[in-house]
Amino acid sequence: MECPYCRSRNFYLKNPEDEYATYELDLREGKIEFLEKVNPPLSLPFEKDTQVFCNRCAWHGRLEDLKR
Numbered sequence: 001m002e003c004p005y006c007r008s009r010n011f012y013l014k015n016p017e018d019e020y021a022t023y024e025l026d027l028r029e030g031k032i033e034f035l036e037k038v039n040p041p042l043s044l045p046f047e048k049d050t051q052v053f054c055n056r057c058a059w060h061g062r063l064e065d066l067k068r
Contacts (some may be wrong), residue, residue: 001027001028001030001052001066001067002015002027002060002066002067003027003056003057003059003066003067004059004065004067005054005057006054006057006059007067008055008056009026009027009028010024010025010026010035010054010056011024011025011026011027011052011053011054011055012024012025012052012053012054013025013046013050013051013052013053014051014053015047021034022053022055024036027066032046033056037042038044039064046063047063048062048063048064049062049064050062050063052066
């Protein structure tokens with residue numbers, strides 16, 4: 001899965017409970033790999049309509065909007 005604009009596979013999620021907390025991740029072959037040593041909270045939603053943000057360009061949208 002990759003960004004529809006820049007083809008990056010590096011993204012981040014924002015924590016809905018703390019707007020300043022973000023979690024970087026790579027999406028490789030449909031699998032989520034968090035880059036940080038600290039795992040995100042278990043309550044962090046990650047479904048098809050979860051907002052993801054590209055780490056390379058300004059794109060953001062739903063997980064299901066990413067190119068395969």
